Each structure stands twice: as structure tokens, then as C-alpha cells.
Amino acid sequence: MHSIKLDLSIAAPGILLLLIAFVLPVTGILVLGIENVEGSFTSAHLVKFLTDPFYLAIAWRTVKLSLIITAICFVAGFPLAYIMARGGPKSRLWLLIAITLPLMTSVVVRTFGWMVILGRGGLVPQALNMLGLVNRNFTLMQTETAIVVGMVQVLFPFMVLSILGVVTKIDRRLEEAARVMGCSFIQAMRSVVLPLAMPGVVAGSLLVFTLSASYFITPTLLGGTRLPVLASSIYETATKTLDWHFAAAQSIVLLIGVLALLVPYTRLSGKANG
Template sequence: MTMAASTDAATPAVPTVAPAPERVGERWSWAPYLLSLPGLALFAVLLLVPLAMTALLSLNSFSFYGGIQDVWRFDNYLEILADSYFHEVFLRTFRIAALVTLLCALLGAPQAYILRRMTPAWRSLCLLIVLGPLLISVVSRTLGWALLLGSTGLLNQALMNLGLVSEPIEFMYTETGVVIALTHVLVPFMVLSVWASLQRLDPQVENAALSLGAGPSTVLRRIVLPQIVPGILSGSIIVFALAASAFATPAIIGGRRLKVAATLAYDEFLNTLNWPLGATVAILLLLANIVIIVGCNRLVERRYKQVFE
């Protein structure tokens, strides 16, 4: 009895694990959906309903003597797809948008990187300068560019006084002028997108690379650039969509001689009163933007997985 008692006393007690309590099934709650109803209703009324009405209007036909005829046909879509004039307008629209996106990426990414390396005081001042165009009406900014780019504008007068050109350069009513003005309008969006990506980059990583013998160009190419590529792609999506659908800047700088999709839809609605054709142009522009944005978004998601996984 003594040996058994001592053996039992020496054996450590094995802790008993209490069985895990059964998980109670989650109860279905309508509260999140009810709270979302006001926002969804506002979204439907202000966006989905007008888009649906525009899509239905694009299926109607138009005649100068009979007006808009309430029939559902795809004649307007077939006309745009078959007419080379509309092909040229859409090609010009996306060419301008692509050039603006490229210039914004080339200007905005270095600006964001330089702003990140500034002291807080200078960074706040320069960030205000970069974002300043967003605080001014797009019409006012475009009219300012019209004064600068005109044949008697400040830019041409300065070039002629310096002897760089013998006659004024045609910026107005050309794609070059539209690209310059749109780049000035949209480059802040690229700066903000790249700036958001740079917030995830630890400055000590760059310092560590420099201490290990990497040159500045190697640090930019191997460390900084992979981190900001998602921001560049995100900014490119925003800039391309805004540039492709821009109206005020192409209307003022491009005039009536340089048509893009937005000004073409405007003319069809208000000048020729062919609302179905104008609605068709708007719907095709929307669909093209959606296809391009979704494709670029896939690239952004894939890049994020490669960088952060």
C-alpha cells in the first residue's frame, strides 16, 4: 500500500482538456442589407436607371422628318461599326487617352517618389502645388491652356522671341494640344495612386541595399519600381478612363475640327438631335472603357500577388 501510494504521488497529473463548446449557428440578419438600401437606391436612381434608359434609347431609330421612333433595332450599332468616320473618332479618342496615360505615368511616378523623400514641410507645400489643379474648375484650366497654346499665346511668343521657331506652332485644334491640357488635368490622379503605393515601402530597405553596395539606379530598378508598379497601373486605369470620357478639354482645345467620342455624342444629342445615335456612341464608349479597365484591373491584381505574396 505504501509503494502504490508513493507511485501515485510521483506520477504527474495529466491535465484534462475540456471539450470545445459547440459553435452556435450564425443567425441570419437583415440589418446589413437594410442599412445598405438607401445607398443602393441612390446608386440605382442616379446611375443604373439613366444607363438603362440610355441603352434603350440607343436601340431606337431616328429620321429627320419623323424624329425618334420607338422601335428596338441595332441599326445604330451597325452604322457605327460600318462607318470609317466613327472608327477614326474612337481611334483618336483612345490614342489620346493612351498618350495622356503614358505622360501621366512618366511625370507622376517621379513626382510621387520625390515628394516622399522630401521633408514634411516641403512635402506639404509641393503636394499642395501638385494637387492645386484639382481645386480649379476644369473649364478654367482649359481656357488658361487655350490662352497659352494659341498662335498668339504666351508659349508661341516666347519660342519666337528666343529664335527657336520662325512661325507659331499649331497647338490649338490638334491632338498635341489636347494631350498637353489633359495631362495637366489628370496627372494629380497618377501622383496620388503612386503615393499610396509608396506608403508601403520601408525607407530602410533602400538604405540597406545602398549599404550592401547597390547603386541608386539598381535600387530604383530592383526595389522601388516593383513596389510602385501596382500604383502606376491603378493610376493608369483612372487616368485612361477619365481621358477617354473627357469632354470640356477636347471641346475647347480640339474644337469642332477634332472630334472625340464625348464631343461626338454631344453633337449628336444637341446639334443633329439624333439622340439614339448619340446614346449609341455613349454606350460603346462605356463598354470599351469597361473592357479596358477590367483587363488592366486583372494586371493590377496579378501584380499585387507577385509583389506581396
């Protein structure tokens, strides 16, 4: 009992900060989304979102791009995390610096950099033009490709670091045993390393998916007004049309979508870890 009281006293500041900075604002948003101007409860705002093809298309675009971004981060991040885990301390240190260094740079600065690279006359369009694949006026700006490229660069470290923490704990002798039993390197990776690394893969995938689904700056700058995602739609509704109730209703949809992924994962991981 004394240990429980001590744990609660230590955790009290963090719990208080969480209540003030997260629970109370989110509760206010939830209430605002199911209220009308008169202050009575209504589902009209949620019904408007769920029955309007324009907003449903925004929701689908958000989910689709988030899934693509997550898949690319996993395909590229798992091999890199494995190399970092199995490499020497020196190479691991330099790779870790290369992975974490972009996190020390503002997302806005990195996004503007992609705007220069992907825009008309940028490095990528010029290279494609020199290869004869596109014309001189080609640009990748305001396309889903630009959003995916920018978001992968922003969220890639989260996937790598999540997988790295798990792969470093996998005993190398398990891989050696698989190779001795006749498995090729790819078979050992698929049959031994990947199943044991799944907690890191799932954690990284959930982190990347939820962050990409709720990201605002990068999709807005690279996709523009032609390709709004749910976060940018919420911002536009709240700041330009000043319809706070409908913006809050969109926030409810986004929150429910994220919780729909997090809650099953929490329960499954809780059962797996006792």
C-alpha cells in the same frame, strides 16, 4: 449574419443613390442605343459607327490621346510621388498643396488659360518665335498637342496621388538593402520600388485613361471641331443633329471600351489580394 445586415443598412443609402444616379440613366442609354424610332431593337446604330471610317478615326484618336496622356502622367508623376513620399513632412505638405490646388479651380477656367497660352500670340508661340523655330502666325490651338497638354494638366494630380498612397507604405529598408547589395539608385527604383508601387501605378493609369477617354470640355475647347474625340462627338450628335439613338450607340462603344479595361483589372487585383 447580424454584421451583414448592419453593413447592408449602412450601405443602403449609397447603393440607392448609385442606382438612381448611375444604373438607371446608363440602362436608359443602353436601351436607347439599340432601339430604332419605332421602338424595336436594332443593331443599325452600332453597325453605322463600326463601319464608318470617320467615327472609327474619332475612336482611334480618343484611344491614342488617352494612352499618350496616361504615359506622360506616369513618367512625370512617378518621380514626383516618390519625392513626396521620401521627403520631409514640410516639403510633402507644400508639394501636396501644389498638386491639389488646381483641383480647386474650375476646369473651364484652366482650359481657357491654356487657350491664351497656346493660342496665336500666346506665351508658348511667342517663345518659339523668338527662338526662330516658328513663324509669327504659329498657334498650337486645334492640335493634338494642345489637347494632350491641357489634359495632362487636368489629370496629373490623379496619377500622383494614386502612386503616392502606395509608395508611402513601402518600407525604406528594402531600398537600403538593395543599395547595400550593390544596386544603384536607378536599379533600386526599377527592381524594388516600381514593382511594389505597381498597384498605385495601375490604379492611377486606369483612372487617368478612363477620365481622359470620357472628358469633354478640355478636348473640345483646345481641339475644336477639327479634332473631335468620342465624348465631343456624342455631344454634337445629341445636341446638333438630335440623333439620340446614334449618340447613345456611341456612348455604348465608349462604355464598353472603359469596361474592357476595368473588368480585367478588377479580376487581377482581386486574385492578387485574395
